[in-house]
Structures are given as C-alpha cells and as structure tokens.
Amino acid sequence: LTADQAALVKGAWDKVKTSEVEILAAVFSAYPDIQAKFPAFAGKDLASVKGSAAFALHATRIVSFISEVISLSGNPATAPAITTLVTELANNHKNRGVTQAQFNEFRTALTNYVSSNASWGDNVAAAFNQAFDNVYEIIFANL
Numbered sequence: 456l457t458a459d460q461a462a463l464v465k466g467a468w469d470k471v472k473t474s475e476v477e478i479l480a481a482v483f484s485a486y487p488d489i490q491a492k493f494p495a496f497a498g499k500d501l502a503s504v505k506g507s508a509a510f511a512l513h514a515t516r517i518v519s520f521i522s523e524v525i526s527l528s529g530n531p532a533t534a535p536a537i538t539t540l541v542t543e544l545a546n547n548h549k550n551r552g553v554t555q556a557q558f559n560e561f562r563t564a565l566t567n568y569v570s571s572n573a574s575w576g577d578n579v580a581a582a583f584n585q586a587f588d589n590v591y592e593i594i595f596a597n598l
C-alpha cells in the first residue's frame with residue numbers, strides 16, 4: 456500500500472478495531488461454515504456463545520492480528536514483516552483445512568462490517584481492496 460492508502464485503511468479500521476466481538480459475530484452470522492471450523496463454537500447457537508470469554512478471546516486474537524498487519528502497512532521497510540506474519544497465518548489455516556472460498560467469505564463479511572461502521576467512500580474502499588488483494592496473494596500462495 457502507498458502511505459496514503461495505508462492512512463485510509465487505518466482511519467477506517469480505528470473506528471471498528473475495539474468491536475472485536477461484534478466483528479467475529481458478524482462473520483459467523485453471515486457465514487456459518489466459518490463458525491463450524493472453530494472447535495469451540497461448531498454446532499452451537501451463535502447467540503449462546505457470543506457472550507462467552509472464549510468468544511472474546513478468539514475475536515481479540517483475530518482482530519489484533521489484523522491491527523498488527525495494518526500497523527505495518529504503507530512502509531516498504533516493514534513489508535517483509537507482513538509477509539512473514541501472513542505466511543505463518545496461511546500455514547496455520549492450511550493445517551485447519553480452511554479454504555480459499557472461506558477466506559473470500561471472511562473478506563466479504565469484514566468489508567461489509569467496516570463499510571457500515573466507519574466513514575466509507577470510493578477511496579477508502581479501493582484502499583481496503585488493495586490491502587486484501589496484497590494479503591490474500593500471500594495467503595493463497597501458501598494455502
């Protein structure tokens with residue numbers, strides 16, 4: 456990402472990044488097949504697990520990972536660190552049998568969440584799309 460694109464992504468992400476539980480709930484609600492991959496939540500009613508400590512813990516891990524990658528974006532010097540983190544994420548998820556289609560579902564749900572909860576426009580949307588394209592290129596090469 457350019458520094459300008461990274462600033463747009465950061466500005467939008469800052470509005471949602473403390474809503475960890477709501478973000479994961481939105482992903483699970485839109486795509487139950489993603490919830491079904493989590494041993495702690497598979498087969499359970501979303502409403503019954505959403506308030507649990509385990510749910511908050513998982514949500515915080517996922518959202519913190521995204522925050523870390525975004526914080527490293529927009530700077531060529533930290534691009535290798537992003538590649539390392541994302542390659543490790545891809546390998547962990549490959550071992551769990553997560554598919555490209557599921558990653559694309561996650562992208563749709565997360566983009567919908569951010570676009571409805573942060574100020575959004577064509578420039579922000581384009582920056583988010585570029586960010587996902589960059590990260591998913593690494594993930595899909597390793598999945």
Ligand code: HEM
Pocket residue numbers: 488489490492493494495513516517520521544547548551553554557558561
């Ligand atoms: C665990 C991030 C997409 C299923 C995790 C963890 C992080 C994370 C940080 C905890 C660290 C680890 O164990 O690797 C992300 C990000 C995603 C993504 C940033 C998208 C860009 C998905 C998708 C699925 C999925 C699409 C399923 C369809 C899981 C499962 C775990 C996990 C099953 C392990 C939960 C457990 O410990 O029981 N994810 N994830 N993830 N993720 Fe993801």
